[in-house]
Amino acid sequence: MYTRVLKHPHLAVWCVAYVTARLPVAMAPLGLVFYTKSATGSFAWGALVAGAQTTGEALGAPYFGSRFDRRSNASELRLTLLVSIALLSAMTAPAAHAPLVLAGLAALYGAVSSGIPGALRAALVSAVPEDLRAAALGLETVLNQSVWAVGPLIASWLSSAAPVGIILTMAASSLVPVTCARRLPRRAPHRAAGPGDDARRPRRVSFLVRALMLPLGIGVASNFVISVAEVGAPARLTELNVEAGFAGVLLAGFAVGSVLGGFLYGYVKPPVRAAQRCYVLLAALSAALLPAAVPGPTWQLVCAFCAAGLISGPLFTARNHALQNTADERDWGVAFSALYSASSLGYGLAGVATALLLGPLGAGYTLLLALCATMLVAAIAALKGRGSRTTVSAREPDVGRVL
Incomplete structure (x- = not known):
């Protein structure tokens, strides 16, 4: 199945562009913390800068994603990558080492670059036949999770060697897709912008977000529960009298499981629709993490994280597939970018929730509460999603005149 996908013209080039475009994003959370620490001497400022980058992604993804559709x-x-490289380069200037300046540049970088993942995913889906789209999205999940397994390790290694190398590596990696952009699968804009389009475009984006509420909700919920488990892992290990550094092993197990799950999912043809798979997999993900929230030996946590990773790969793929099935093809760029924004929102909510609940409840009960909330969301989404089989364009036949 994957061989058929890769045999499609330009898909090998797409893989190279996707990996090198995603690597800076995977390096950013940890990399910006380390780089800001080297510039300001404070991990607290580092967390602020990393948070600014994620916030920029969440706010900017719908707009910058819609640009790829037009x-x-x-x-x-x-253009997007060159602006991103310029912003990264500006962060290396001594005059930019003031914490708030770094935070501003990081937020702009997150916003500008936020449309790239959705655009590349939309180009992939539009380039392959419909019967190969599930496999194509499985391949994208494998590549994405592989990059997220490697990115933090590169950032950690560079932080001890030369912190500025983190930013330079992010910029150099972003340069690769620039050189091969013309060889990527082409997805022509559906309509050139007209004189009145700028006024109507916010209505179109707003309508899409409302119409895609269920897959976007799954995006928020899945990344929320995963992030609570990741952020709370060191504290949870400390509660169980295990070295906090062992959290790296748990996250590595999760990443490996996710890569394997996404790879195997590409060979499976489930009998139910992608949206229904999302609800089941989201509940299964929460159930898999349940052993990590209750007292037990260390191997119990390892198994929980590996099992959750194995489920997360298919969940991410099914989530992308459900959104692709719901949105009209001309809106895939903004739709996938909205999903990216929703995922960033899930990470942000998890950070806030963990910070507020960790002290009074402890890591175990915080994770347990998050798991229960996610299972409830999965049940509500399954009930709300019944009978919803039409695309966005079918539910509003005259929206073609908006864009």
């Missing part, structure tokens, strides 16, 4: 993908990708 313009040539190749030219928009080059």
